[in-house]
Amino acid sequence: MTVRKQDCGRRVVKLSVKILAAVLIAVICAGQAHAAAKYVFLFIGDGMGTAQRNAAEIFLAGKSAQSSQTAAPRESQLVMNSLPIAGEIGTDSLSGVTDSAAAGTALATGRKTKNGAVATDGAGVKYRSVAAIAHERGFKVGIVTSSFLEDATPAAFYAHSDSRTRRYEIGLQLPESGFEYFAGGGFSNPKGKDKKMRGLIDIAASKGYRVTSTRTGFDSLTPGGKCIAVSPKVRAGYMPWAIDADEADKNDISLAEFVKKGIYLLGGGSFFMMAEGGKIDLACHANDAASAIREVIAFDEAVKTALDFFLEHPDDTLIVVTSDHETGGMALSVIPDDSMAFYGAMSLQKGSYQRFEGSLPNPGKEGVGSFMARARDFFGDFDGLGEELSQRKSVRDAFAMTATPKKNRPVKSAPYKKLYGPYDPFTVAYMREMNAAAGVTWSTFYHTGKRVAVSAVGAGSESFAGSCENSEIFTKLLAALGIE
Ligand SMILES: [Zn+2]
Incomplete structure (x- = not known):
């Protein structure tokens, strides 16, 4: 890439x-x-x-x-x-x-x-x-x-x-x-x-x-x-x-x-x-x-x-x-002087969220550790964040949701929608954490x-x-x- x-x-x-x-x-x-x-x-x-x-x-x-x-x-x-x-x-x-x-x-x-x-x-x-x-x-x-x-x-x-x-x-x-x-x-x-x-x-x-x-x-x-x-x-x-x-x-x-x-x-x-x-x-x-x-x-x-x-x-x-x-x-909290670090973080990601989602195996077959390793490899280990994210509650909760069969997820509840929208929970939670570390935050999945x-x-x-x-x-x- x-x-x-x-x-x-x-x-x-x-x-x-x-x-x-x-x-x-x-x-x-x-x-x-x-x-x-x-x-x-x-x-x-x-x-x-x-x-x-x-x-x-x-x-x-x-x-x-x-x-x-x-x-x-x-x-x-x-x-x-x-x-x-x-x-x-x-x-x-x-x-x-x-x-x-x-x-x-x-x-x-x-x-x-x-x-x-x-x-x-x-x-x-x-x-x-x-x-x-x-x-x-x-x-x-x-x-x-x-x-x-x-x-x-x-x-x-x-x-x-x-x-x-x-x-x-x-x-x-x-x-x-x-x-x-x-x-x-x-x-x-x-x-x-x-x-x-x-x-x-x-x-x-x-x-x-x-x-x-x-x-x-x-x-x-x-x-x-x-x-x-x-x-x-x-x-x-x-x-x-x-x-x-x-x-x-x-x-x-x-x-x-x-x-x-x-x-x-x-x-x-x-x-x-x-x-x-x-x-x-x-x-x-x-x-x-x-x-x-x-x-x-x-x-x-x-x-x-x-x-x-x-x-x-x-x-x-x-x-x-x-x-x-x-x-x-x-929303951006990056100033132009931080541009090199911002480029460093953003250029590590190997492809689109769709490509990552499409590459994920059945979470029942591979456990949370494998998912974390895959994410670290795909989104990059910016600032050594990979290890920390693998322990972060938001990411682990998202993995648990990804591992839950779709029919059993509370997809219509407001908290679920706010956290994951219509996307794979693990992918979107991991990406949001990576983005935030680089200085980009999001308030919604919509317009x-x-x-x-x-x-x-x-x-x-x-x-x-x-x-x-x-x-x-x-x-x-x-x-x-x-x-x-
Ligand atoms: Zn649109």
Whole structure:
């Protein structure tokens, strides 16, 4: 397990100067007149609050400090944090704390709705998305996600459903959109819940989509026509975890590559691209900080790809990076000077919580000692904590719960839910203790109502500064596209 190659601090500073220069030139060329953006990127980090961004940044600072053996650099390390325009949005839906369906709907269509509704009012009234409107006006459209294609966030841009759980119905609407590029994850339920329906891939192909799920197929995609490019390593529709990715495996395709390919395929004319880091949310639901950080970094690398394009077309490109909501109530008690220790702790974890859970044997066969040894090996023995954790009551109680058959666990009781949520008790308890030792604490396994950050650069980006509601992002995007 390794982390993908990152920019060092100095390079990010250079990048900031480049961005500033590009912005100045664009402003001078535009002569103060408001020029519409020809190329628009909307990046959505699902579940990505400010703490998730900061954690990834401190991790990168620690990494670069460790490799250079100098004091931790304080300058911005995440590309998204280096963008010149900063704002924030409120995320609540009509149901209170939002889910990804209502939040996706607000961002995509400008309408607050009930949780579960995908670009509708939850009772049959459909709302049009910025992607659909742009498409009608001649923009090509790309939808990229590391989650599955019928998941709530991407779906809000191309489909309508009163319930996000009707995945087959949502999947059927994908080819009807006529959008030119879908990429990243695959279909989670290609033949419907009972697996008896006609395959969604077949249907998309019959409607003129070229579908590929191999590296060779991906590499051979050329502009023109419509396509669905699925990760070769898709599982239940999801792209693999960034923390589990094998860099040496050339068959793997990163989120950044999917965005870069989208630019190549759509870039002949004007385009609108939505790209989602869909698994930040999943990692935060499970309170798995190390996996969340790697997902934020993979997402940021995708933003970097768009920024490279912006630097070539500064007066015609708009990049907006935001989130649909925060997940987990993540809190950091790490200061930048602790970044090396933080990186040390977080980089020890060998893979995602899912991989660890999946590797666990039957607890009846192997006792508590074996589980503790496995956890110490997988999550790392940061600060010699392994021995101490193997004796800690919270971890031993969690093991006892894991060893209890599921039907005998008090899964519906409030204390159980607060301690373990829907996860394997031992895995989640161990991970929470490791995270806390590194300076990351979590308050929930669910979404929170925290406001989330907006960062932007390029044509029309000024309007994204300051504080507003998630639904206003839609209006600002339309204005930037020159559609009033
Ligand atoms: Zn979620």
